Amino acid sequence: MAKRLLSSGELAKELGISRRSISRYADEGLISVALVTPGGRYRFDLDVVREELRKVAQDRRRDD
Numbered sequence: 001m002a003k004r005l006l007s008s009g010e011l012a013k014e015l016g017i018s019r020r021s022i023s024r025y026a027d028e029g030l031i032s033v034a035l036v037t038p039g040g041r042y043r044f045d046l047d048v049v050r051e052e053l054r055k056v057a058q059d060r061r062r063d064d
Contacts, residue, residue, distance in 0.1 A: 005044060006044050007042070007044075008022040008023055008041075030053070030056055031048075032049070
């Protein structure tokens, strides 16, 4: 079964952060965009993004 891809708003709600943060993280390459719709909208895989954000947090803790 195919995974459901989330919009930036849906992803933000799942993660408890703002939609603007999601867009910024994607633009900065901190999280991967699974799909860009023909209209230019981003779609994300929740599990992949959670893992990417976990790695970012670990890297930041290690740098402190």
